[in-house]
Amino acid sequence: MKTTIHIIGSGFSSLAAACYLAKEGNDVTVFEKNGTVGGRARQLKKDGFTFDIGPTWYWMPDVFERFFSDFNKKPSDYYQLVKLSPAYQVYFDVNDFITIADNLDEIIITFESIEKGSGQKLAAFMKEAQSNYNIAIKDLVYRPGESPLELITPETTLKIGQFFGNISRDIRKQFKNKRLVQILEFPVLFLGAKPSDTPSFYSFMNFADFGLGTWHPKNGMYSVIMAMETLAKELGVKIHTNANIEKITVENGKASGIVVNGQEIDADIIVSGADYHHTETLLDEKYRAYSEAYWNKKTFAPSSLLFYVGFDKKINNVEHHSLFFDVDFDAHASDIYDTPKWPENPLFYASFPSKTDTNSAPEGKETGIFLIPLAPGIEDTPELREHYFEKIITRLEKLTGQSVKSKILFKESFCVNDFIKEYNSYKGNAYGMANTLLQTAFLRPKLKSKKVKNLYFTGQLTVPGPGVPPSLISGKLVSDLIKKHYKPEKQKL
Structure with missing residues (x-):
């Protein structure tokens, strides 16, 4: 008999797990609480405009290629990729911006033109x-x-010092121009922590940025979700939307099923790609592996205040991805991580996908997505949202x-309240748990429940960490872990 596996949530990790598990011949069903698949990577359509609600950056194309190749497919079988040129633009003041090219050679020239000697240093750093x-x-x-021994390889032993240094210190030793420092510190923000709290080894994010480039799937990141949904269905996965999970049932210490919209449905294995903390609240307390105190002391990646704006004109002097670093970078970081509060002067990011995708906005108009990183768990009101929109749109006009x-x-x-309502996100975080030294690999919440057999987790709060x-x-x-550990019980005659 086939093993019955129910997967909670339909984000990137859940759909990936569904595909792999179905490929192994299991009977796989995905349950999504919202009306469309995608988890945090959903889409908003309004008045001819199309917005990615969640992720907008397509980095590490090799990871996507590796995923699809596991099913003898290619990304191009499902969606079309465009390499953005330039990759993005960073604003520091009026008429003071740096444009990041789509190749390392040009970026090295840009660095050298700003700080003499920095081009050669960048080449070595990269x-x-x-x-x-x-x-x-x-x-x-x-x-x-599963074990700290996973991190010990001939290659990592040569780099042991990089696990105890930090990326900010390394960059500031070599580069003195403040703007160049901020650009080099930017990629590790995707890992969810301050550069000063991120191990030096994570400079690999700079290679993801400058070395591999920034890409855009035609019709947005939701194209990737649609591709994965199509692949999953091709493999026999069943997907139910508007399916709210109310409880994970446990019998004799084993996950035995889920309660969906009031109906109990049996399963051999449960996998949750939903928020890890929320998933454990679906269990009786004695079956929860992590306490409230555990979650409360962890460093979470930021939440976000996002705006999806339809403009009745084309926006000038911006690129598809535009970063606005015209305020104090360290002060904003402190307002997220050190003394959580609304930032006085926030950095912000803007995406204008209609610069690349003409069908994401009506002709002559522009689609704009704006993001302000925020501390999770802070107050969220309509008045605060409006106040901060006025702040950033005024700065956009000026810059x-x-x-x-x-x-x-x-x-x-x-914003925060929506992340909680839509995704059951712990404190309204947007990106999961930060990848700090003490929250890396075996130090993150486990893929396999420590208290309930046949219960597994996937996604941004477990291994390997935040990001698509x-x-x-x-x-x-x-x-892979299910394949390794799960042994179906022999059927009684």
């Missing part, structure tokens, strides 16, 4: 970053976090030399 990438992304992250407020057709927002490529990998890791 060589080490590429070495770390080859070790981390091609090997270490595909280990399930890019144009009027846009009068051209806003509509705007929608998404790690989520794909997490789905593979949990499926």
Whole structure:
């Protein structure tokens, strides 16, 4: 008989796990509480405009290629990729911005033009970053976090010092120009912690940035979700939306099923790609592996205040991805991690996908996505959202030399309360648990429940960590772990 596996949630990690588990011949069903698949990577369509609600950056294309190749497929079988040129632009002041090219040679020239000698230093820095990438992304992250011995390889023993240094210190030793420092510190923000709290080894994120480039799937990141959904169904996975999970049932210490919209459905194995903390609240307390105190003391990646804006004009002097670093980087980071509060002057990011995808906005109009990183768990009110939108849109006008407020057709927002409501996200975090030294690999919440047999987890709060490529990998890791550990009971005659 086939093993029956129920998967909670339909984000990247859940869909990846579903594909791998179905490939092994299991009977796999995905249950999604919202009306469409994708988890945090859903889509908003309004008045001819299309927005990615969640992730908008496509980095590490090799991870996506590796995922699809496991099923004898290619990303191009499902969606079309465009390499962004330039990759992105960073604003520091009026008429003061740095454009990041789509190749390392040009980026080296840009650095050298800003700080003499920095081009050669960048080339050396990137060589080490590429070495770390080859070790981390091609090997270490595909280990399930069961033992600290997973991290000990001939390659990592040569880099042991990099696990105890930090990326910020390394960068500031070599580069003195403040703008270059901020650009080099930017990629590790995807890992969810301050650069000063992120191990030096994570410079592999700089190779993901400058070495591999920034890509865009035609029709947005949701194209990847749609591709994975199609692949899953091709493999026989069943997907139910509007399916709210109310409880995970346990019998004799084993997960035995789930309660969905009031109906109990039996299963041999449960995999949750939903928020890890929330998933454990679906269990009776005695079966929870991690206490409230455990979660409360962990360093979580930021939440976000997001705006989805339809403009009645094309926006000038911006690229598809534009970063606004015209305020104090360290002060904003402190307001997220040290003394959590709303930042006085926030950095922000803007994406204008209609610069690349003409069908994401009506002709002559622009689709704008704005993001302000915030501390999770802080107060969220309509008044605060409006106050901060006014702040960033005023700065956008000043820095890019144009009027846009009068051209806003509509705007929608998404913040802490929505992350909690839509995704059951712990404290409304947007990206999971940060990858600090003490929250890496075997030190993260486990893929396999320590208290309930046949209960597994996947996604941003477990191994390997936050981000879309790690989520794909997490789905593979949990499926491998199930294959390794699960032994079906012999049927009684």
